[in-house]
Amino acid sequence: MKRSPFLCGRTLVGLLCLCAAAFADDAPKIPVCMVVDDPAPFINMRSLKDTNVCREIPTAFYVEVGQWARQNGVKGKFSVVPCIGGIKPIDGSLGEYPGHTREERLAWIAMVKELYAPRFTITPEVITHWYVWDIAAKRLATGPPTENDWLHTQPLAAQTHYIAEAMRMLKNAGIEVGGLTMCWSYPKEKNATLGEAAVRAAEKVFGLKYVMLFNDTGDQPGVIYRGDDGAMAVSLRPNVTDVYDHTFGKKTKQDVLGDADRYITANGQRGLFVEQIKKGKCLVFYTHAQTLYGNGTKSGFRVFQLAVERLHQHYGSRIKWMTGLEICRKFCPPR
DSSP, X not given: OOOOHHHHHHHHHHHHHHHXXXXXXXXXXXXXXXXXXXXXXXXXXXXXXXXXSOSBOOHHHHHHHHHHHHHTXXXXXXXXXXXXXXXXXXXXXXXXXXXXXXXXXXXXXXXIIIIITTTEEEEEOSXXXXXXXXXXXTEEOSSSSBHHHHHTTSOHHHHHHHHHHHHHHHHHXXXXXXXXXXXXXXXXXXXXXXXXXXXXXXXXXXXXXXXXXXXXXXXXXXXXEEOTTSOEEEEOOOXXXXXXXXGGOOOOHHHHHHHHHHHOOTTSSSSHHHHHHHHTSOEEEEEEHHHHHGGGTOHHHHHHHHHHHHHHHHHGGGEEEOOHHHHHHHHSOOO
């Protein structure tokens, strides 16, 4: 029996489609990482310098975000400010946060360990994310400079000591870390010193010889310090920025849709996420706890929920969610 040329052609097209799909499944996945900066028990970081925002971000909101991340396979990097604003250390060593009990503080820590630590690399964001913490006196300095502006002016030993104290506060609270987050004020040309200080601090407190740093931007992670003993500090380098104005609330539904489009349009054809995926390296985007909370409206959270939903819809087979440390190790393997 003679086969129809049409059927043969259709069969060939089908086989080609199957081969293309198989090839797509086998192709290297593009690493994706979500960075969340400024979390701390109860206190909204922005409220330290701005009375127009709410003073606190409820633990329940962090639970909501963490559950969403777990349900949607989202991974990344999550900061914890050990002694936000110099108000109280997270380990309870100087008492409890004003208006909160020991049980509430411990519940916040347990939430981080249960929902975030399995999916996000945890880092201290220095100690106070504000003015300098006097380690010996156990109190906040009375004014400027901020710890970020101050830290880079100190010798390596002092920087190491300061970062180690940040890590020690989290360790005392039962939180394991994978590196350090700075707040953009530390000069990039001094990153090698910051990297050495961070890895030596982590080695002293946690026995680590490989850490990730979050301090500057770039297309992909890169080594900023490599010691003769094999110690390494790698900069994560986000390539997509935040929609920080959600911090102040007052956003409409149209604002949310427009900001989601900024990351990825509904048809998946345009946006900052799409641009990074087309580069074929990695997608590392950052936001802040106060952005997500949206001054109580959760508008920033809705932006990223929608953007991630679209990312999965259009590029789910081409991406792989990874923690900050996992991406660093992929691009800059430990020696």
